[in-house]
Amino acid sequence: MSRSEINRQKTRDYQNRVAIVLSSMPPMTSNEFYAQMAKSMGVKSISIVPNSSGSSKAKRFV
Amino acid sequence: MEGGREHDLIYDEITGTVLKFTKPTQAAYIVDFYEGKPILSLGDPVEYLDRLITHNEVFGQFTSFVGIGGQRYHRRIITRQPRVVGCQASWEEIIRLMVDDLGFTKLRSNYGIGYEESYGFIRDDVAVFDLRPANLFMTHSGLLVAVDSIPVRLNKATRAAFST
Numbered sequence: 001m002s003r004s005e006i007n008r009q010k011t012r013d014y015q016n017r018v019a020i021v022l023s024s025m026p027p028m029t030s031n032e033f034y035a036q037m038a039k040s041m042g043v044k045s046i047s048i049v050p051n052s053s054g055s056s057k058a059k060r061f062v
Numbered sequence: 063m064e065g066g067r068e069h070d071l072i073y074d075e076i077t078g079t080v081l082k083f084t085k086p087t088q089a090a091y092i093v094d095f096y097e098g099k100p101i102l103s104l105g106d107p108v109e110y111l112d113r114l115i116t117h118n119e120v121f122g123q124f125t126s127f128v129g130i131g132g133q134r135y136h137r138r139i140i141t142r143q144p145r146v147v148g149c150q151a152s153w154e155e156i157i158r159l160m161v162d163d164l165g166f167t168k169l170r171s172n173y174g175i176g177y178e179e180s181y182g183f184i185r186d187d188v189a190v191f192d193l194r195p196a197n198l199f200m201t202h203s204g205l206l207v208a209v210d211s212i213p214v215r216l217n218k219a220t221r222a223a224f225s226t
Contacts (some may be wrong), residue, residue, distance in 0.1 A: 015123070037071070
């Protein structure tokens, strides 16, 4: 088997594992999602605040 | 909400998926070549979609195209990804995934493509940039999932631009 074929096989194996893991992801609330995102962005928190028109929501990074 | 430099994100709790919007009038960044050297360049919509396809070919088919949105002269490209519950990957885990699991070679330089500290990797006819902890999540099962990258397809000439 050539190196390229081995790499393709490795990729298929990895992608199959990803598909299985993603299909069994536990539920996540919005708060949990934004908390995880804040952590990955290196900010303390992301909070919901009204935008200037007051008609919808924006996020504030703290 | 604001995300990074390229996208804004909304989490849809009902479907458990993340909607990603490119910044208004932009189509994120892609890798281009100028006088034989790789450079980071603003993408056009087709180049951006090609970037997503290439990312899917490497990391799995879980980013899907939703449509075009935004305002008339400030269009955005919208895609959807499943939620990924986990924590940021470490730099070592990123190298392990790319080199041991996927057969890539780490590039000595990221050529200024992606965030300053990010890693670039090359394999056969593809190079992948902007790999950094914020773009990969370590799931509870111990598998790394890449939610974003800046990949580029290579031919013989463009591959020669990279040294390992």
